[in-house]
Amino acid sequence: MSGEAAAMAIPPHPASDPARPLVEVRGVVKHFDLGGHFLQRERPTVKAINDVSLTVRRGEAFCLVGESGCGKSTLARIVMGLLTPTAGEIHFDGTRIDGLRHKARMPFHRRMQMIFQNPYASLNPRRTVQQTLEEPLRFHSPALSDAEVKAKVEQVMVSVGNDPSWGNRYPHEFSGGQRQRISIARALMVDPDFVVADEPISALDVSIQAQVLNVMMDTREKLDLTYLFITHDLSVVRHFGTRVGVMYLGTVCELADTATLFENPRHPYTRILLSAIPRVSTEEMQPPGLPGEVPSAMNLPSGCVFHDRCPLANARCSAEVPKPLPQADGTLVACHAVEEGRETPGG
Amino acid sequence: MALLDVHDLVVEFPTRHGTLTALNGISFAVDKGERLGIVGESGAGKSVAAFAVLNLLTRPGRIAGGSIVFEGRDLTTLSRAQMRGVRGNRISMIFQDPMMTLNPVLTIGTQMVETLKAHRDISDAEAKRIAIQRLGEVKIPSPDKRMASYPHELSGGMRQRVVIAIALLTEPSLIVADEPTTALDVTIQAEIMSLMLALCKSHGVGLILITHDLAVVSQVTQRVVVLYAGRVVESGRTDRVVHNPVHPYTRGLLAALPGEGEPGARLNQIRGNMPSLNAIPSGCPFNPRCDHVLDDCRAALPPLDDLDGHLVRCIRARELMTGRAA
Ligand SMILES: Nc1ncnc2c1ncn2[C@@H]1O[C@H](COP(=O)(O)OP(=O)(O)OP(=O)(O)O)[C@@H](O)[C@H]1O
Ligand SMILES: Nc1ncnc2c1ncn2[C@@H]1O[C@H](COP(=O)(O)OP(=O)(O)OP(=O)(O)O)[C@@H](O)[C@H]1O
Ligand code: SF4
Ligand SMILES: [Mg+2]
Numbered sequence: 090m091s092g093e094a095a096a097m098a099i100p101p102h103p104a105s106d107p108a109r110p111l112v113e114v115r116g117v118v119k120h121f122d123l124g125g126h127f128l129q130r131e132r133p134t135v136k137a138i139n140d141v142s143l144t145v146r147r148g149e150a151f152c153l154v155g156e157s158g159c160g161k162s163t164l165a166r167i168v169m170g171l172l173t174p175t176a177g178e179i180h181f182d183g184t185r186i187d188g189l190r191h192k193a194r195m196p197f198h199r200r201m202q203m204i205f206q207n208p209y210a211s212l213n214p215r216r217t218v219q220q221t222l223e224e225p226l227r228f229h230s231p232a233l234s235d236a237e238v239k240a241k242v243e244q245v246m247v248s249v250g251n252d253p254s255w256g257n258r259y260p261h262e263f264s265g266g267q268r269q270r271i272s273i274a275r276a277l278m279v280d281p282d283f284v285v286a287d288e289p290i291s292a293l294d295v296s297i298q299a300q301v302l303n304v305m306m307d308t309r310e311k312l313d314l315t316y317l318f319i320t321h322d323l324s325v326v327r328h329f330g331t332r333v334g335v336m337y338l339g340t341v342c343e344l345a346d347t348a349t350l351f352e353n354p355r356h357p358y359t360r361i362l363l364s365a366i367p368r369v370s371t372e373e374m375q376p377p378g379l380p381g382e383v384p385s386a387m388n389l390p391s392g393c394v395f396h397d398r399c400p401l402a403n404a405r406c407s408a409e410v411p412k413p414l415p416q417a418d419g420t421l422v423a424c425h426a427v428e429e430g431r432e433t434p435g436g
Numbered sequence: 437m438a439l440l441d442v443h444d445l446v447v448e449f450p451t452r453h454g455t456l457t458a459l460n461g462i463s464f465a466v467d468k469g470e471r472l473g474i475v476g477e478s479g480a481g482k483s484v485a486a487f488a489v490l491n492l493l494t495r496p497g498r499i500a501g502g503s504i505v506f507e508g509r510d511l512t513t514l515s516r517a518q519m520r521g522v523r524g525n526r527i528s529m530i531f532q533d534p535m536m537t538l539n540p541v542l543t544i545g546t547q548m549v550e551t552l553k554a555h556r557d558i559s560d561a562e563a564k565r566i567a568i569q570r571l572g573e574v575k576i577p578s579p580d581k582r583m584a585s586y587p588h589e590l591s592g593g594m595r596q597r598v599v600i601a602i603a604l605l606t607e608p609s610l611i612v613a614d615e616p617t618t619a620l621d622v623t624i625q626a627e628i629m630s631l632m633l634a635l636c637k638s639h640g641v642g643l644i645l646i647t648h649d650l651a652v653v654s655q656v657t658q659r660v661v662v663l664y665a666g667r668v669v670e671s672g673r674t675d676r677v678v679h680n681p682v683h684p685y686t687r688g689l690l691a692a693l694p695g696e697g698e699p700g701a702r703l704n705q706i707r708g709n710m711p712s713l714n715a716i717p718s719g720c721p722f723n724p725r726c727d728h729v730l731d732d733c734r735a736a737l738p739p740l741d742d743l744d745g746h747l748v749r750c751i752r753a754r755e756l757m758t759g760r761a762a
């Protein structure tokens with residue numbers, strides 16, 4: 090049987106409005122309460138995500154960037170329903186999905202898949218590639234015949250550039266890039282429309298990164314996939330992303346089309362981040378001009394979370410939280426200096 | 437005379453299934469105050485090279501051939517005790533994980549003072565003064581207060597800066613840094629690498645920077661060695677190698693970087709994978725992955741050709757250099 094017939098055996102997605110954003114994150118907050126003693130009046134709280142809103146349109150490769158600990162993975166896990174937000178809502182294709190009970194969530198489970206950073210840990214070492222790939226399909230489409238399942242496995246393996254004969258081998262027999270392509274194949278087995286990829290290439294060598302990124306770009310086009318791509322590597326964002334959200338300490342400080350962000354970064358943090366990207370160049374490495382350390386998410390700075398490291402901060406910045414304001418080209422920037430058109434801390 | 441001259445170094449790992457040759461006759465040199473990069477993908481042999489230079493290979497790894505002449509002495513002939521006098525004294529090491537260097541149960545002040553006193557006959561007060569000065573040099577805020585901190589009280593970036601301060605304590609002539617910023621964020625990486633660059637220059641210290649990141653190497657080092665499957669495939673002045681790479685492997689690595697092409701375009705991937713040590717192809721080790729391969733490439737290992745100071749191990753090097761290869 091052909092791969093096409095196998096694909097048809099899966100029920101098509103319910104009619105959805107192509108103009109509607111696929112994913113909407115509305116005012117999401119996530120606090121983690123740490124142990125502490127129950128008699129302690131104030132137990133320490135990690136304020137990991139602080140009022141984040143964004144939309145991912147159909148067909149996009151939306152990238153979240155920012156430095157370690159800024160909340161990228163936490164936000165991704167909330168979108169996937171692996172964590173419950175402290176406040177705010179997640180909508181998927183028009184339906185509010187945060188807090189949905191197990192059964193009501195099932196159809197969304199199939200449509201939203203996740204790929205993780207570590208291709209070594211995310212595949213079960215005791216299962217063959219074939220078993221790993223069949224499992225999600227048999228779970229979500231129990232009515233499929235063995236032949237249909239096999240045909241689908243073959244079709245997906247080919248679509249991500251894997252040799253279909255790998256089926257009866259085990260993960261340890263593959264290189265990092267090959268394993269990550271198997272993880273991608275597993276995510277694609279159930280015909281998702283949305284894939285969250287959390288640092289999918291960070292652990293790989295450059296030449297292997299290129300392989301995996303190419304597969305992700307191909308599948309996005311061929312299978313009409315929408316990606317939420319998490320990375321700390323800005324050159325990957327520039328290459329792969331359609332839009333970018335730049336995060337700092339649990340907030341989105343700038344949200345823009347990729348080309349716009351790289352041509353005209355506006356938030357002071359974005360500017361510093363872009364200037365720190367190492368480039369193949371004979372110019373010597375320069376310090377990034379970012380004083381101090383990232384503050385603790387347990388003790389957020391008042392006002393703008395970036396104010397104590399920002400070259401443009403003034404009194405308003407330490408008092409008032411800046412709102413994400415739309416610029417003429419649609420970019421959202423949360424910065425008082427940008428709002429006021431200041432290039433210095435003063436007036 | 438070079439500060440460090442590694443000649444025809446061979447490192448082997450005997451295993452139950454035979455002997456694996458991790459480094460197969462590599463040579464490189466570092467002049468006084470010079471910064472050298474060693475690049476290549478995972479498994480190329482970068483760390484083994486660093487560990488061999490420091491005589492830190494763990495059993496059963498062994499140096500099976502070649503010489504490592506540092507400040508006029510061949511380190512491969514030194515006893516363990518003699519080597520301890522060199523390592524952490526004339527040569528300092530910085531690892532990817534700062535906790536390889538730092539002791540979690542001692543304050544950083546104690547560690548620095550002990551390190552200094554082990555190497556020099558000085559008073560506690562003098563050692564403390566030097567330690568604080570070094571912490572200031574690596575931009576640790578309020579260094580006098582930070583002396584009392586334990587490693588776990590510092591961020592990853594701060595810990596690595598403390599490690600750099602410790603590396604400089606004994607006024608070494610060479611620092612070997614194995615992926616010192618790979619685990620850190622870009623801004624912290626830029627902070628630390630620019631700091632190392634400045635300190636190497638101001639103290640006249642030589643540096644061997646091991647990394648898989650060609651961009652970092654291009655912005656920090658003066659010369660570079662590209663390793664593939666335990667052999668040098670290209671080496672020369674960094675600007676020449678990164679702007680006019682000749683070996684198909686080096687070209688492939690540079691072309692695969694996402695920063696280089698048009699956004700959204702297919703990236704140039706190198707097909708296949710780095711071979712494992714028990715399955716290195718005969719002839720040119722890169723031949724199964726190479727776009728320029730000829731029958732002769734499979735016949736014999738190409739020599740390291742000297743093209744005006746730019747060394748390339750490829751039989752088509754001259755054609756590739758002048759752009760005549762198809
Ligand atoms: N289960 C948890 N309990 C307590 N704190 C947590 C938990 N998960 C995450 N955090 C904290 O939330 C913040 C955001 O973490 P998150 O893992 O989302 O960051 P990230 O941007 O993905 O970082 P990285 O680039 O290092 O993966 C951090 O301060 C982290 O320590
Ligand atoms: N103790 C050991 N026993 C057997 N083989 C070893 C041992 N240590 C290293 N090797 C092998 O030597 C080769 C070179 O390893 P090395 O750690 O130097 O690579 P590398 O270039 O530093 O890679 P990475 O970028 O992953 O750090 C690898 O094939 C590795 O498997
Ligand atoms: S020697 Fe041959 S196979 Fe090796 S890099 Fe040169 S052209 Fe390619
Ligand atoms: Mg993360």
Ligand SMILES: [Mg+2]
Binds near residue numbers: 482483484
């Ligand atoms: Mg290594």
